[in-house]
Amino acid sequence: MSGRAYLVDDDEAIRDSLGWLLESRGVACLSYRSAEDFLDEWDPALAGCLLLDIRMDGMSGPELFDILRERGSRLPVIFLTGHGDVPMAVSALKKGAFDFVEKPCNDNELVNRVIEALRLDANQRAAASGADSLNSRLGRLTTREREVMERILAGKLNKIIAEDLQISMRTVEVHRANLFEKMGVRTAVELAQLLAGRR
Amino acid sequence: MSGRAYLVDDDEAIRDSLGWLLESRGVACLSYRSAEDFLDEWDPALAGCLLLDIRMDGMSGPELFDILRERGSRLPVIFLTGHGDVPMAVSALKKGAFDFVEKPCNDNELVNRVIEALRLDANQRAAASGADSLNSRLGRLTTREREVMERILAGKLNKIIAEDLQISMRTVEVHRANLFEKMGVRTAVELAQLLAGRR
DNA sequence: GTGGGTATTGTGGAAATCCGCAATGCCGCG
DNA sequence: CGCGGCATTGCGGATTTCCACAATACCCAC
Numbered sequence: 001m002s003g004r005a006y007l008v009d010d011d012e013a014i015r016d017s018l019g020w021l022l023e024s025r026g027v028a029c030l031s032y033r034s035a036e037d038f039l040d041e042w043d044p045a046l047a048g049c050l051l052l053d054i055r056m057d058g059m060s061g062p063e064l065f066d067i068l069r070e071r072g073s074r075l076p077v078i079f080l081t082g083h084g085d086v087p088m089a090v091s092a093l094k095k096g097a098f099d100f101v102e103k104p105c106n107d108n109e110l111v112n113r114v115i116e117a118l119r120l121d122a123n124q125r126a127a128a129s130g131a132d133s134l135n136s137r138l139g140r141l142t143t144r145e146r147e148v149m150e151r152i153l154a155g156k157l158n159k160i161i162a163e164d165l166q167i168s169m170r171t172v173e174v175h176r177a178n179l180f181e182k183m184g185v186r187t188a189v190e191l192a193q194l195l196a197g198r199r
Numbered sequence: 200m201s202g203r204a205y206l207v208d209d210d211e212a213i214r215d216s217l218g219w220l221l222e223s224r225g226v227a228c229l230s231y232r233s234a235e236d237f238l239d240e241w242d243p244a245l246a247g248c249l250l251l252d253i254r255m256d257g258m259s260g261p262e263l264f265d266i267l268r269e270r271g272s273r274l275p276v277i278f279l280t281g282h283g284d285v286p287m288a289v290s291a292l293k294k295g296a297f298d299f300v301e302k303p304c305n306d307n308e309l310v311n312r313v314i315e316a317l318r319l320d321a322n323q324r325a326a327a328s329g330a331d332s333l334n335s336r337l338g339r340l341t342t343r344e345r346e347v348m349e350r351i352l353a354g355k356l357n358k359i360i361a362e363d364l365q366i367s368m369r370t371v372e373v374h375r376a377n378l379f380e381k382m383g384v385r386t387a388v389e390l391a392q393l394l395a396g397r398r
Numbered sequence: 399g400t401g402g403g404t405a406t407t408g409t410g411g412a413a414a415t416c417c418g419c420a421a422t423g424c425c426g427c428g
Numbered sequence: 429c430g431c432g433g434c435a436t437t438g439c440g441g442a443t444t445t446c447c448a449c450a451a452t453a454c455c456c457a458c
Contacts, residue, residue, distance in 0.1 A: 086288045090299050093292040100289045142404065155386040157444070171406055173446070187354040192388045196395030341434065356414070370436050372416070 002125075003048025003118045004028040008038045008064070009080065010056040014103070018051065018110075025111045027118070035059035044073060047125060049098065049117035054081035054088065062092060069096065074124055076117035078110075134194065137183050145179040148172055152188050153195065201324075202247025202317045203227040207237045207263070208279065209255040213302070217250065217309075224310045226317070234258035243272060246324060248297065248316035253280035253287065261291060268295065273323055275316035277309075333393065336382050344378040347371055351387050352394065 005027050009015050015031040022029040028048075032038040036058055038050075050068075052061040059067075065077055076098035081088075089100040098117045101110060141149065144165075151161040158176065162169040185191045204226050208214050214230040221228040227247075231237040235257055237249075249267075251260040258266075264276055275297035280287070288299040297316045300309060340348065343364075350360040357375065361368040384390045 084285045086283045086285055086299065086301055089285045089288045090292065093289065094298070099293070100285065102285055144405065153388060153392070155388045159444075167405085168407055169444095170408065174406080177446080189352060189354045189387050189391045192391035193352070193395065196392065343435065358414070366435085367437055368414090369438065373436080375415095376417080 003121050004030055004046075005049055005051055005114050005118070006038060006046065006075075007031045007051045008035055008056070008061070009051075009053040010034060011053070014053070014080075021107055022111065022114060025115075027111065027114055035061065035064035039064060039067065042068070042071075042073070044071070046075065047121055049076040049078060049114060049121055051078050051080055051114065054079055054084060062088070065092070065095070065097065074121075074128075076120050078113055078117060080105075140182055141179055145175050145182070148175040149179050149183075149191070152176065153192055202320050203229055203245075204248055204250055204313050204317070205237060205245065205274075206230045206250045207234055207255070207260070208250075208252040209233060210252070213252070213279075220306055221310065221313065224314075226310065226313055234260065234263035238263060238266065241267065241270075241272070243270070245274065246320055248275040248277060248313060248320055250277050250279055250313065253278055253283060261287070264291070264294070264296065273320075273327075275319050277312055277316060279304075333397075339381055340378055344374050344381070347374040348378050348382075348390070351375065352391055 005022050007015055007018055007022075007029055009018070009031070010033055012033070015033070019029045019031050032041075034056060035052075039059075052064060054061040061079055061081075065079075068075060068077075077092075078098050079089075079092050079100040080103055081100070082103045084100065084102050092100050098120065099113050101113070138146075147165060148161060151164060156164070158169050158172045162172045165172070180186065180191065183191060183194065185194060204221050206214055206217055206221075206228055208217070208230075209232055211232070214232070218228045218230050231240075233255060234251075238258075251263060253260040260278055260280075264278075267274060267276075276291075277297050278288075278291050278299040279302055280299070281302045283299065283301050291299050297319065298312050300312070337345075346364060347360060350363060355363070357368050357371045361371045364371070379385065379390065382390060382393065384393060
């Protein structure tokens, strides 16, 4: 398993017991006594999931959650609370929390949720890395290549593209071949599929 | 607004007051005294959103919700409850409920939720109708045309497709032209974009 | 200024695509 | 049996794509 469980709770007894529980089921776990502590060490590259207490001294769980989302984190978050109310649970889930569980809870169930969350995160990261590599390739295109690419995706013939850009057809062919090379595709169809959903 | 709000609650006072509230804000509304009553009249074509009480005589709100989902309904559902607990709210939202609100609630807020839900449903239906028309076009293709299309999307040249299918290149060209016609596209690139995300 | 990256163009040929015209064979339906 | 839909094929020509080879020009950085 690539990711860890990050446990943020100001109650040491909870940290210890949950930490032990997770480790015993093979889930690596790091504990933090406050939201601030976690935020200090947080990095977009941290992979896994976050177990987050609602009420804590200092920054609350939901506050930390909001900050992480603002910073672009998609880390799955499982809220833990001893005093949860319905509106809070609803709000958390609608904002994209992975789960919301009341303490005390069924240990077995919680670990299963954590494992699901880890799997989700792994999948998200795999998808994101694909998107990154795509964007990186896209970024290496020159302006002209991008202009030609747009028109290829619009289904235009090289001849028309040449007229569009007021350059010779030969030049279009060159740009076309170069951008195919850079994008790692062999045909316009592959290019279209590669960029499917985007733009 | 195309959709209606369908209100299911066994408390007549609630049905009347919410019904009136919604109508007064311009949201057409139909009321049902039980989940069974609604289910009897339910049809996948019913557009709008469902306001669903949790506890009712006979079938409960969540039970109705599950049945609707099993039957393929994507009608946005807003749960209403006077005695909601956190696990129930979490379960409902994770299963895809649109919202979960406690009674008594802020009327204004509730109507806004309903309107959001109606908008969501309208969007979903628009997207689905697009998908339907696509599937319908796809369904009109002959077997051969589908075989050829698959290979076009795989980026194969007509020559290779002909070898693949053990037919002449000319035949491939004919199928290709016919399926382009049926799918309403002019180029392979358009076809790829049309089917982006699918298969 | 020299070198590298980018943009540009030309020539010319092999290969592939696009299409109209024409035709054959199979199959199921009325 | 005849009609219509589907699959198939051939011919031939206009158009396009794909590429190798070759070259000019601009701009920026070292």
